[in-house]
Amino acid sequence: MSDRSILRDLPRLALLTLLGLLVLMPYIWMVAASLKPLDEIFRASLSLLPERFYAVENYGKVFAKVPVWRYLWNGVVVCGGILFFQLLFAVPAGYALAKLRFPGSGFAFGAVMLGLLVPYHVPALPLYVGFSQLGLLNSYTALIAPATISVFAIFLFRQFFKSLPDDLIHAARMDGLGEGEIVWRIVLPNAWPAATAFAIFSVVAHWNDLFWPLIIVNGTSYATPALGVLYFRSDEAGDDFGSLMAAAVLMTAPLVLAFLLAQRRFIEGIATTGLKG
Numbered sequence: 001m002s003d004r005s006i007l008r009d010l011p012r013l014a015l016l017t018l019l020g021l022l023v024l025m026p027y028i029w030m031v032a033a034s035l036k037p038l039d040e041i042f043r044a045s046l047s048l049l050p051e052r053f054y055a056v057e058n059y060g061k062v063f064a065k066v067p068v069w070r071y072l073w074n075g076v077v078v079c080g081g082i083l084f085f086q087l088l089f090a091v092p093a094g095y096a097l098a099k100l101r102f103p104g105s106g107f108a109f110g111a112v113m114l115g116l117l118v119p120y121h122v123p124a125l126p127l128y129v130g131f132s133q134l135g136l137l138n139s140y141t142a143l144i145a146p147a148t149i150s151v152f153a154i155f156l157f158r159q160f161f162k163s164l165p166d167d168l169i170h171a172a173r174m175d176g177l178g179e180g181e182i183v184w185r186i187v188l189p190n191a192w193p194a195a196t197a198f199a200i201f202s203v204v205a206h207w208n209d210l211f212w213p214l215i216i217v218n219g220t221s222y223a224t225p226a227l228g229v230l231y232f233r234s235d236e237a238g239d240d241f242g243s244l245m246a247a248a249v250l251m252t253a254p255l256v257l258a259f260l261l262a263q264r265r266f267i268e269g270i271a272t273t274g275l276k277g
Contacts, residue, residue, distance in 0.1 A: 027252075034058050034246040041241055058246040060230070067220055068250055071228035075254070078143045078224055079203045085148035086202060087195065094157025095183050099169055109158070115151035121211065128215055142216045143224070147206060155199050160194040196262055207255055225251035265274060 028048065035058070036050040096102070097109050123146070131142045141159050155177060164187065172182045185199060188195070210226040217223055232247045 027256075031249055033242060034249045036242055037240055038240060054242060055246070057123050058242040059250070061240070061243040062247045062250060066228060066232050066247060068228075068247075069219065071223055071225050071251065072254065074222055075207050075225040075251075075253045077140060081140065081144040081204045082147045082206050083199055083202050085144070086153050086198075089149050089152035090157050091188055091191070091195075092180075092183050092197075093154045095161050095187055096181075097154070098159040098161035099164075099166070100179075112151050112154050112158075116155065124212065124215060131216065137216055138218050138222055140222065143213060145221065146212065150202065153202070156194060156198055157191065160191055161231075164190060200259060200262060203258065204255055 032048040032050070032054045035053060035055045037052055037054040037057075040050055040052065040054075082140045097105060097112070118154075127146050128137075131137050131145075168186065168190075169182060172186045177185065207224070208226050209224070210230065213222075213224045214230070217227060220228070220231060229244075229247050229251050233244055
């Protein structure tokens, strides 16, 4: 890259860096607050670096008072289970809407689009009543089952599969593959960028979800990370915001790590997902 091109791109890079820092500032402040004693957090002057390093006390209180590993494990099980079933249903559905011609396909795609408009809070009450009657409250099943079908995932994969060449599908059929084999052996391997992008959306949404776990979970046995932070705030932390910020850092750190590891695939999936009609 020439010096002239670097100079030309410098203002754009500086603006993007500034906007990135603005977006990250709440998280940076949260990490900084988790390293400080309480009296430094509420000072009038803003300083990210602590005068007294208080991380051992803040994080030690979290591990002493909260079953951190239980909350993180519950988050992994719930988010992993939801993602598995979402992909299991959304990939074939997206393929059918994108590449197959059948009566009612237009109506089915319209129903998917309408499903995007329905807030997930709407079916919460009937779902709660149903799980209560089945005796499934406070269980992994109740946490996972309502989110197993994602209309957003169906829409995303349908749009991505529209951009795949039809010759690839025809060649697979000529080789004797059935539609199911085409989906899992041909189409899905070519859709990993879209699958990774959706996985980031799904895991972040359900890892941070507080609405449904707060309704369905009672106690710490099946509490998800977001609910665990709420329990810690209510029962243990009180006004100790340093330890509360430490708990929040611990519960969000896996998401940050997962995104850093998958960011290349995430950006590629967003960039290459087609918008064909």
